[in-house]
Amino acid sequence: EFEEKKELSALIMLSPVQDPSRFGIAVMEGNKIIKTIEKPKEPPSNLAIIGLYLFRKDIFEGIANIKPSWRGELEITDAIDWLIQHKGTVEGHIIYGWWKDTGKPEDLIEANHKILDEIIEEFKIEGTVEASSVIQGRVSVGKNSEVVNSVIRGPVIIGDNCTISNAYIGPYTSIGNGVMIENCEIENSIVMDEVKISNLSFRIDSSVIGKKVEIIENDGKPKGVQIIAGDLSKVIVSR
Incomplete structure (x- = not known):
């Protein structure tokens, strides 16, 4: 479909979410995306950009023409907005099936549940x-x-x-x-x-x-816990 629609600069996959302020959000008119916003405090829609994109080579020109956001990062939403304003049409395709953002550990664990439940033929003993x-x-x-x-x-x-x-x-x-x-x-x-x-x-x-x-774990004394944790680590100790 994307290859056939030569007028499209990009096709972006979207999914409705309950907490849109956590995501990049798309605003649509019909099938067209007219604006994207990265993690808005007051989201204008609940359509999250889920990280699956089809771009033409114009996207590289868009990336070259944007500046870092308030977070100090080059935002993909800004590059998409540049395409909308300067190149061609950007369409959205809404996915209503199961989709999971895995930005948090609990999300990874939930996705792991889903995958292990759905694998049927992959379980075998080779060791x-x-x-x-x-x-x-x-x-x-x-x-x-x-x-x-x-x-x-x-x-x-x-x-x-x-x-x-x-x-x-x-x-x-x-x-x-x-x-x-x-x-x-x-x-x-x-x-x-x-x-x-x-x-x-x-x-x-x-x-x-x-x-x-x-x-x-060792039995040495004095008793204590030694923790060597990298950036953005989370350590939970239950007593």
Whole structure:
């Protein structure tokens, strides 16, 4: 459709949302977008720009002609507005099906639920599961991964080259490649590549753990918690 409509400078995917002030918003007349606003305090519509665009090469000229916003960033909404004012027509296509902004950890976890619920044929055991382990439900174990003396309750996806030892992996957990989890419990979480988690006396729940993170617990004294957290991290400790 976009290729056939040569008069279009861009085709932007939109979706109605309940909290439009969190998003870039489009104002429409018919199928045409007449204005876009980035995270408006008083949104003129509830049509969020969901991050899926079809542009012609004119967009690069638009980017070259805009200035950073009050946030200090070049906003894609400003580049789209430049197209509207200087080039051709920009149309919006409204998506009414399921769509999720994953800008927050809880959004990522919800999207992970959705994906694991809808995967049917992707669950398969390609690694090694020792006889001492228990696999329940839909569980995928990647190539060269090993599950030893552990309980895995699906839906769960474990990537390649992982070691799961003396552990409990609960439902709705996605584990990346090269992960080591031993002597601990985790569920309803996303664990990215090359993470090491070991010897925890508590269960990890509803968490998003980034690449190459190490989470360990020791019995040394004095008792305390050492936290090394990157920019924009969020640490929640329950007592």
